[in-house]
Amino acid sequence: xxxxxxxxxxxxxxxxxxxxxxxxxxxxxxxxxxxxxxxxxxxxxxxxxxxxxxxxxxxxxxxxxxxxxxxxxxxxxxxxxxxxxxxxxxxxxxxxxxxxxxxxxxxxxxxxxxxxxxxxxxxxxxxxxxxxxxxxxxxxxxxxxxxxxxxxxxxxxxxxxxxxxxxxxxxxxxxxxxxxxxxxxxxxxxxxxxxxxxxxxxxxxxxxxxxxxxxxxxxxxxxxxxxxxxxxxxxxxxxxxxxxxxxxxxxxxxxxxxxxxxxxxxxxxxxxxxxxxxxxxxxxxxxxxxxxxxxxxxxxxxxxxxxxxxxxxxxxxxxxxxxxxxxxxxxxxxxxxxxxxxxxxxxxxxxxxxxxxxxxxxxxxxxxxxxxxxxxxxxxxxxxxxxxxxxxxxxxxxxxxxxxxxxxxxxxxxxxxxxxxxxxxxxxxxxxxxxxxxxxxxxxxxxxxxxxxxxxxxxxxxxxxxxxxxxxxxxxxxxxxxxxxxxxxxxxxxxxxxxxxxxxxxxxxxxxxxxxxxxxxxxxxxxxxxxxx
Numbered sequence: 001x002x003x004x005x006x007x008x009x010x011x012x013x014x015x016x017x018x019x020x021x022x023x024x025x026x027x028x029x030x031x032x033x034x035x036x037x038x039x040x041x042x043x044x045x046x047x048x049x050x051x052x053x054x055x056x057x058x059x060x061x062x063x064x065x066x067x068x069x070x071x072x073x074x075x076x077x078x079x080x081x082x083x084x085x086x087x088x089x090x091x092x093x094x095x096x097x098x099x100x101x102x103x104x105x106x107x108x109x110x111x112x113x114x115x116x117x118x119x120x121x122x123x124x125x126x127x128x129x130x131x132x133x134x135x136x137x138x139x140x141x142x143x144x145x146x147x148x149x150x151x152x153x154x155x156x157x158x159x160x161x162x163x164x165x166x167x168x169x170x171x172x173x174x175x176x177x178x179x180x181x182x183x184x185x186x187x188x189x190x191x192x193x194x195x196x197x198x199x200x201x202x203x204x205x206x207x208x209x210x211x212x213x214x215x216x217x218x219x220x221x222x223x224x225x226x227x228x229x230x231x232x233x234x235x236x237x238x239x240x241x242x243x244x245x246x247x248x249x250x251x252x253x254x255x256x257x258x259x260x261x262x263x264x265x266x267x268x269x270x271x272x273x274x275x276x277x278x279x280x281x282x283x284x285x286x287x288x289x290x291x292x293x294x295x296x297x298x299x300x301x302x303x304x305x306x307x308x309x310x311x312x313x314x315x316x317x318x319x320x321x322x323x324x325x326x327x328x329x330x331x332x333x334x335x336x337x338x339x340x341x342x343x344x345x346x347x348x349x350x351x352x353x354x355x356x357x358x359x360x361x362x363x364x365x366x367x368x369x370x371x372x373x374x375x376x377x378x379x380x381x382x383x384x385x386x387x388x389x390x391x392x393x394x395x396x397x398x399x400x401x402x403x404x405x406x407x408x409x410x411x412x413x414x415x416x417x418x419x420x421x422x423x424x425x426x427x428x429x430x431x432x433x434x435x436x437x438x439x440x441x442x443x444x445x446x447x448x449x450x451x452x453x454x455x456x457x458x459x460x461x462x463x464x465x466x467x468x469x470x471x472x473x474x475x476x477x478x479x480x481x482x483x484x485x486x487x488x489x490x491x492x493x494x495x496x497x498x499x500x501x502x503x504x505x506x507x508x509x510x511x512x513x514x515x516x517x518x519x520x521x522x523x524x525x526x527x528x529x530x531x532x533x
Contacts, residue, residue: 035081038409041088042078044071056081061244064506068389072419077406082506083244084113085413089390090406095416095456097402099464104394106466107132109413112395114240118255120264121239123232126306127314133297134314138469141293142213149213150363150476154527156212156220157484160205165489166192166520192519193492199328199512202481203230206323207316209477214290214315215275225274232267232313233320239264241507272309279308290315318470319477327478328510329381331485333431335516336497341377341433342486346524348373349483353525362527368479369450372440377433378478379451382460383420384431389506390415391459392466416459424457451475487523491516 035057037043045056045067060067060082068089071078079088090098098104107128111117116125127134142149207230211220219225239260246254255261278291286292294308334341352370353362369375393415400408408414420428425435439449447453452475454467461468468474485491493516500508 036086036411037081038079038086038088038412040407042071042074042076044068044078044080057083060506065389065508068417068506069419072417087390088408088412088414090414090416092417092419092421092456092459094402094404094406095392095459095463097404098392098394098414098416099456101394101400101402103396103398103400104408104414105397106392106394106462108395108397109393109415112413113393114236115243115251115255118243118252118261120255120261120268121236122268122306122310123313123317124236126310127318129303129306131301131303133294133301133303133311134318135469136297137290137293137311137315138473142290143469143472145288146472146476147361147365149473150365150368150480151361152212152217153209153477154363154480154484156208157205157481158527159221160208161484161488164201164204165194165196165518193517194519195515195517197512198332198514198516199324199510202327202331203234203320203324205481206230206320206327206477207233209481210316210319210323210473213473214312214319215278216287216289216291219274219278222274224270228267228270228274229313229316230320232264232271233317233324235260235263235267236317237321268310268313271313272307275307275309275312315470318468319474322468322470323474323477325385325387325510326378326382326474327481328514329385330378330478330482331491332493332497332510332514332516333381333384334377334433334482334486335491335493337431337433342491345374345377345482345486349487350524363476363480363483368476371479371483372437373434374479374482375451375475376435376437376440376449378475378482379436379449379458380431380433382451383425383435383458384429385500385508385510386418386460387508389418391418392416392462392464418459421457451479484527487525487527488521489518490521491518493517 045059060080064080064082068080072089072091075091075093077088077090077094079086107130111125111128114124114128115121116128204226207226208220211222211226211229215225239258242258242260243251243255275291279295282292282295286296290312291308294311298306298308298311334345348371352367355367355370357364357367393413396408396410396412396414399410402408422428436449440446448455449458452461452471454461454463454471456463461471498511498514501511502508
């Protein structure tokens with residue numbers, strides 16, 4: 001059958017009409033896939049003609065980090081052909097210029113980067129919609145309710161740690177989870193040391209903590225919901241990278257066949273199935289949780305093409321991915337820094353929690369604020385381990401000229417380089433857990449270098465009108481998780497802190513193969529607090 005089909009194809013292409021059709025299709029394909037180059041801005045790494053430009057996209061996929069960092073030394077804007085778009089990279093000084101420019105759209109940049117509008121990517125389309133449902137709920141509901149939610153997050157962390165790592169009394173440890181193993185060379189039965197893959201564990205923990213806030217106590221430990229929410233967060237970026245490897249004209253077709261994209265569609269269907277009866281039960285019976293907040297926000301708009309489940313997966317994607325990466329990096333960095341840092345962090349926790357709480361709350365806003373060394377150590381991990389080469393991604397909705405005179409054409413994708421300022425951050429490649437603590441100790445600088453503070457010098461959470469509205473929740477979750485981890489367990493690494501990895505050169509994440517050893521210890525502080533929301 002195959003040989004016969006080849007024969008028919010050979011016969012078909014001998015006809016003039018078929019040859020003309022093939023030529024027309026080829027020309028159309030080349031025009032559609034022709035990478036845009038913007039005049040007046042230096043182009044990095046592209047050869048001549050369409051083949052040279054398309055090769056530039058593949059080169060960026062393999063060597064993007066090296067290419068950009070070398071050209072960044074010029075401190076001038078430049079453009080790079082990537083497999084999602086031609087991107088204009090702006091030096092850090094442009095962050096102040098573009099932060100509040102309405103003609104530069106954050107949602108359109110997100111939609112372009114993560115294939116909003118493709119089947120299986122409905123949660124991306126939901127959070128990228130101009131109605132700004134997610135941003136509204138994050139700012140008006142989640143952030144303002146944190147003072148009521150932090151103890152629930154802590155209690156959920158305690159339950160998750162007991163389930164996956166054992167208790168924190170130092171007297172026993174429950175049988176190891178499927179991804180842990182005993183240290184048979186170090187008196188395992190005596191000292192209870194176990195080894196786990198860090199990222200698998202932190203993703204599970206981040207999923208449970210986020211679910212406690214997003215879907216409440218009934219679903220936050222539900223295995224089906226955790227599997228779909230954490231799975232979507234992990235798979236969405238992988239599916240996006242896989243699609244990027246295909247020529248633009250073929251991506252919508254390929255989306256239906258790629259296993260990673262098919263998995264996304266399956267998870268969207270499962271999320272809708274799980275939440276459908278809960279959403280129906282809530283009609284007319286709102287609660288103070290994210291499900292009801294989303295229902296209220298949706299009723300205020302004309303949006304009908306997205307479900308509450310789509311928004312919940314969008315929230316989970318943003319929260320779980322960010323929290324997993326930051327928590328993984330921070331834990332590995334702190335453990336790699338040595339026992340002195342861990343001792344200092346524990347002392348800080350004991351001192352902070354030695355102060356009384358007027359309303360019986362445990363993780364109060366004041367206590368979270370006063371853990372300054374922990375705040376600094378986390379922010380330093382965020383600074384050192386930048387996942388992307390640029391932040392503040394935007395797409396110009398119309399031709400725009402910045403105050404400096406730089407012209408941004410309509411449709412252009414801009415991003416601000418995440419290059420370390422060696423004058424502000426000496427030895428920028430070195431992890432210094434006290435770096436931001438020292439900066440905050442300067443006169444008038446106390447509030448300028450907190451983990452949740454955004455600035456043009458630190459763009460991990462964005463800057464300006466589109467700064468991450470969920471950063472307060474992410475910061476609280478990571479702090480609470482690290483406090484419970486450091487106070488309830490001893491930690492050690494074998495072989496040192498490994499390097500970050502990535503599917504492409506321009507995107508780096510914590511190594512999923514990294515492993516760490518732990519054992520239970522008796523905490524000096526009791527963290528069990530109020531619950532019931």
